[in-house]
Every structure is written in structure tokens, then in C-alpha cells.
Amino acid sequence: MKRYLNMELKRAFLNKRMVLALSFGVLLSIWHYLGYIFPLRNYIIAGAYPLSAYNKWLGGECYSLQSSLFYMLLPILCALPYGDSWVYDCLSSIGGQAIIRGGKRAFVLTKMLVAFMTGAVIAVLPLLFDFVLTSSTLPAITPKVGLGLSPIGTGALLGDLFYTHPLIYVLIYIGIDGLFLGVLNTFSIAARIFTANKYMSLLLPFICYMAIHSAGTTIYHFEICPSGFLRPCQQFETTWEILIIEIMFMMTVSLLAARKYIREEQGLL
Amino acid sequence: MKQSRSFMHLILYDIRYSFRKNRIKWFFTVSIQLWLCIRSFQEVSFYGSYDYLSELWPVMSGASEYILSEDSAFQLPACWFLFQIFQFFLIGFYSESELNFGNGQALIRTHTREMWLASKFISVIVNIVSYYGCFLVVLLIGNTIHAGKVIPENGMIGLAGIPIFHKSIWEVWSAFIILPLLVSVTLGEIQVVLSLFLDPVISFMAVVGFMVISVFWMHPFLIGNFSMLYRQEWVSGKPEMSVDIGIILCFVLLIATFTFGIIMFRKKDILPAE
Numbered sequence: 001m002k003r004y005l006n007m008e009l010k011r012a013f014l015n016k017r018m019v020l021a022l023s024f025g026v027l028l029s030i031w032h033y034l035g036y037i038f039p040l041r042n043y044i045i046a047g048a049y050p051l052s053a054y055n056k057w058l059g060g061e062c063y064s065l066q067s068s069l070f071y072m073l074l075p076i077l078c079a080l081p082y083g084d085s086w087v088y089d090c091l092s093s094i095g096g097q098a099i100i101r102g103g104k105r106a107f108v109l110t111k112m113l114v115a116f117m118t119g120a121v122i123a124v125l126p127l128l129f130d131f132v133l134t135s136s137t138l139p140a141i142t143p144k145v146g147l148g149l150s151p152i153g154t155g156a157l158l159g160d161l162f163y164t165h166p167l168i169y170v171l172i173y174i175g176i177d178g179l180f181l182g183v184l185n186t187f188s189i190a191a192r193i194f195t196a197n198k199y200m201s202l203l204l205p206f207i208c209y210m211a212i213h214s215a216g217t218t219i220y221h222f223e224i225c226p227s228g229f230l231r232p233c234q235q236f237e238t239t240w241e242i243l244i245i246e247i248m249f250m251m252t253v254s255l256l257a258a259r260k261y262i263r264e265e266q267g268l269l
Numbered sequence: 270m271k272q273s274r275s276f277m278h279l280i281l282y283d284i285r286y287s288f289r290k291n292r293i294k295w296f297f298t299v300s301i302q303l304w305l306c307i308r309s310f311q312e313v314s315f316y317g318s319y320d321y322l323s324e325l326w327p328v329m330s331g332a333s334e335y336i337l338s339e340d341s342a343f344q345l346p347a348c349w350f351l352f353q354i355f356q357f358f359l360i361g362f363y364s365e366s367e368l369n370f371g372n373g374q375a376l377i378r379t380h381t382r383e384m385w386l387a388s389k390f391i392s393v394i395v396n397i398v399s400y401y402g403c404f405l406v407v408l409l410i411g412n413t414i415h416a417g418k419v420i421p422e423n424g425m426i427g428l429a430g431i432p433i434f435h436k437s438i439w440e441v442w443s444a445f446i447i448l449p450l451l452v453s454v455t456l457g458e459i460q461v462v463l464s465l466f467l468d469p470v471i472s473f474m475a476v477v478g479f480m481v482i483s484v485f486w487m488h489p490f491l492i493g494n495f496s497m498l499y500r501q502e503w504v505s506g507k508p509e510m511s512v513d514i515g516i517i518l519c520f521v522l523l524i525a526t527f528t529f530g531i532i533m534f535r536k537k538d539i540l541p542a543e
Contacts, residue, residue: 062342065485072345072481076474151342199362202470210354217347218308235342
């Protein structure tokens with residue numbers, strides 16, 4: 001399994017689509033920096049009350065286009081490098097070869113694990129890059145509750161932590177994003193259970209993400225929308241229960257799909 | 270004569286197969302449209318009187334101009350966004366899959382690439398018109414059940430209080446349906462052309478991104494704005510957002526897309542490279 005894992009990791013991380021997905025995130029971040037952060041340098045030099053990097057970075061605000069675009073398209077970006085790999089393996093008989101050599105369980109679990117890792121990396125790296133970039137211009141001042149400069153309330157998820165240890169809050173929140181989108185990205189592998197269409201495999205995480213978004217926003221239950229609560233600025237406030245239930249639900253669906261494949265007589269072909 | 274007959278056959282084939290291949294998507298289309306209708310009727314019910322325009326409003330209205338400030342929060346209009354995005358998901362993959370996974374049979378039998386692409390364009394138009402038609406029919410059924418009217422009796426759209434006095438049926442129809450439909454067709458054609466040269470998923474992503482940008486910035490060149498009633502001139506008061514300008518821009522873009530698509534498709538290496 002280790003050899004197969006290495007091979008799949010290389011396949012997932014060393015390809016043009018990975019470069020494209022990461023570049024898209026990084027370019028959005030640079031665009032955001034040039035549009036909103038860089039013009040503030042004169043404001044800081046003039047000695048006005050310093051604006052905090054925690055309220056201004058890509059994940060820390062809800063008003064910019066770049067932030068909205070990033071969180072809207074993130075599931076597609078996460079699925080781009082590796083999402084259609086299983087369908088491709090089935091069509092090209094690589095899957096059959098891998099199963100004969102390493103066993104079905106190793107094959108399926110490796111696929112799931114690598115899909116999780118690609119999703120998490122694509123979600124996390126541009127955010128970290130943006131936070132570092134923003135912090136290179138704006139001071140990382142601990143936000144104050146009473147000033148109303150931050151969109152996060154003390155009642156929000158980890159709200160108290162944000163006003164006491166904002167750096168830990170940001171790192172934990174980026175970690176939550178990575179976990180959520182990594183698990184969501186395993187849907188692109190689990191999609192093989194429904195379809196042999198590679199585009200559907202790639203888009204299934206986005207479809208699920210949009211389905212929850214649309215359901216939540218049309219019935220005014222914004223707390224269930226990951227497009228809002230995954231943003232560290234918490235455009236839509238959620239609770240730990242909802243977050244954990246959504247992650248557990250996605251994990252269960254993916255694991256059930258994996259189990260079905262492992263038990264299937266004909267495997268994946 | 271023989272060529273036009275083969276072109277007709279191709280168009281019929283594309284229409285038939287684009288529907289057949291998307292059967293499951295059409296099932297979800299009807300479900301989503303039913304859901305949107307239910308939401309729309311729930312909103313209208315607060316105003317007591319049911320009329321077709323007020324029922325269309327929650328889905329077609331979009332969002333008013335976004336004013337960027339540090340206190341604002343950018344949010345997409347949920348019903349409009351869902352309605353718009355799903356149609357691009359519906360139409361975006363047929364042409365590319367037909368080219369690469371159908372062994373190019375249709376293309377070989379067509380003799381000319383221009384006809385093949387034109388046929389795909391027509392199938393996109395038919396699919397989008399059907400998408401809108403389906404929604405209008407579902408809404409009309411709901412309206413009839415509620416014994417509603419087509420035009421509000423007092424000339425005001427119930428939800429938004431927008432007056433529609435001195436507007437002919439044609440003007441109302443153009444603003445509510447024709448222009449959004451034209452915008453959808455234009456963006457759908459652009460998506461199809463992009464999907465033939467880029468990856469269909471990337472072209473879908475580009476169109477979704479374009480719609481998000483259209484909500485963020487109000488500008489006539491971001492034609493997604495014309496599919497939102499709140500952004501049209503008669504509501505927003507911006508002369509550059511008039512229905513006429515929208516229609517002209519859409520036609521110009523349609524012609525440009527078709528011409529560009531034909532020129533590029535002639536040069537395209539159609540053998541799949543993996």
C-alpha cells in the first residue's frame with residue numbers, strides 16, 4: 001500500500017491541474033492584496049489606528065469579490081487535480097492492474113486518502129499564503145471586541161478565541177477548512193458509485209456544496225451553508241454540532257461507497 | 270439539398286440525445302424548479318394576491334447593486350443563482366462528450382465542422398428555452414391552482430413594490446423572460462465554445478465565476494447583470510442597463526462567439542489527447 005500511496009501522491013500532486021488550482025488560489029490572493037491591502041500602506045504610515053491583518057486577509061472579511069469567488073469555487077478547485085482519477089483508472093484498466101497487485105481495499109482507501117489530502121492542501125495553501133502576504137503589510141494586532149471592526153461575534157464559533165488568541169483561531173479555522181474540504185473532496189472518488197462520467201466525478205463535491213448552500217439560503221437556515229461558515233470571518237455563523245454532523249455525514253457516505261466497492265464482486269471495472 | 274437535409278438530421282440528433290443523455294439532470298431540474306416555485310409562492314403568499322409577475326420576481330430579480338464597504342457582506346441572491354447555475358450545469362458537458370466519447374461519429378457523418386458546431390449551438394438554445402419553458406409552466410400551474418392573475422391588478426409587483434404602469438405586455442415579457450433567456454443562451458454558447466477548447470469543468474467554473482462577478486459589479490459588459498430584474502434600467506434607473514442595450518449586447522456576443530467558435534473549431538485537433 002505504501003508504494004501505491006507514493007505513486008498516487010505523485011500522480012495527484014505533480015500534475016498541471018494541481019498547479020492550475022493552486023495558481024488560481026494564489027492569484028486571487030494577490031488580486032485581493034493589491035485591491036484591498038496594498039492601498040492601506042499610506043494609512044498605516046500616517047499613524048492612524050492600525051488595522052489588523054486578522055480583519056483584512058482573504059478569510060477575515062466578507063465584503064470582497066475575491067473572497068466570495070474563492071469560497072464559491074473551492075470545491076471545484078479541490079477536485080480538479082485528482083477527482084476524476086478513479087474514472088480514468090477504470091477506463092484505462094490501471095485500476096484492474098492496481099487491484100491485482102495490491103488488493104482492492106488498499107486501492108480504494110489510497111484513493112480516498114489522496115483525494116482527502118489534495119482537497120485539504122488546495123484549500124489550505126492559498127489561505128496561508130494570503131494570511132502571510134497580508135501580515136507582511138498590516139500589523140497582526142489582536143482585535144478588540146467593542147470596536148466593531150471585525151465581523152466575528154463573541155458568540156460565533158471560537159469567537160472568544162478570536163479576541164484572545166487570533167493567530168490560533170486563524171490556524172484552527174484554516175485547519176477546519178482543510179478538514180471539511182478534504183472530506184468533501186472524497187466525494188469525487190465516491191462518485192464512481194453513481195456514474196462513470198468523469199465530469200460528474202469532478203463536480204460532485206461542488207454539487208453537494210451548492211445543494212447545501214441553496215437549501216440553506218432559500219429556507220433562511222444560513223447556519224448549514226458551508227460556503228458561509230467555512231470562511232474564517234464566519235459570514236454565516238454555525239455551531240459545532242452542525243459542523244461535526246456535516247463532516248461525519250460526508251465521511252460516512254464516502255466510507256460506505258468505499259465499502260461497497262471493496263465488497264463488490266466485480267470490483268470497479 | 271443533401272447538405273441541408275443532413276444538417277437537419279444532425280440538429281434532430283443533437284436535440285434528442287442532449288435530452289436523453291441528461292435525463293437524470295432533467296429530473297433534478299424539475300425538482301429544483303418545483304422547489305423554487307414553492308419558495309416563490311411562500312413569499313408571494315404574504316402579500317395576499319397571487320399574480321404571475323410577483324411569483325416570477327423572487328427567482329428572476331437577483332440582487333440590487335452591491336455597494337462595497339467594510340461593513341457590508343457580499344451575498345449571492347440564492348434563488349436567482351441556483352436557477353442560473355443549474356442550466357449551465359445542464360448544458361455544459363454534452364458537446365465535449367459528444368466530440369470525445371461518441372467516437373466522433375456525428376462529426377464524421379456531418380462532413381463539415383461548421384455544421385457540427387452550429388448544431389450544438391442550436392441544441393443549447395433548445396435546451397435553455399426548454400429550461401425556462403419548464404419553469405414557466407411549473408409556475409403557471411401553481412398560479413392557476415391559486416387562481417392567480419398574470420399581471421397584478423394594481424400595477425405593482427407585490428414583493429418589491431415596483432410599479433409596472435405604462436408598460437406593454439411585450440415590454441414586461443422582454444424584461445422578465447426574453448432578456449434573461451438571451452443572457453442564458455449567450456453564456457451557454459460561450460460555455461460550449463470554451464468547453465471544446467478548455468476542459469468543460471473549467472469552462473463551467475468560468476461561467477459560475479462570471480455570474481458571481483456580475484452580482485458584485487454592475488456593468489453592462491458583465492451581461493449576467495441583465496438577467497437580474499433589480500439591475501435593469503426600469504428598476505435601477507441606470508440608462509446603460511436598458512433592455513435594448515442588453516439585447517444588442519447579447520446578440521453581438523452571440524455572433525462573436527459563433528464566429529470565433531467556427532474559426533477555432535476548424536483548426537482544432539479533434540483526436541483526443543490523454
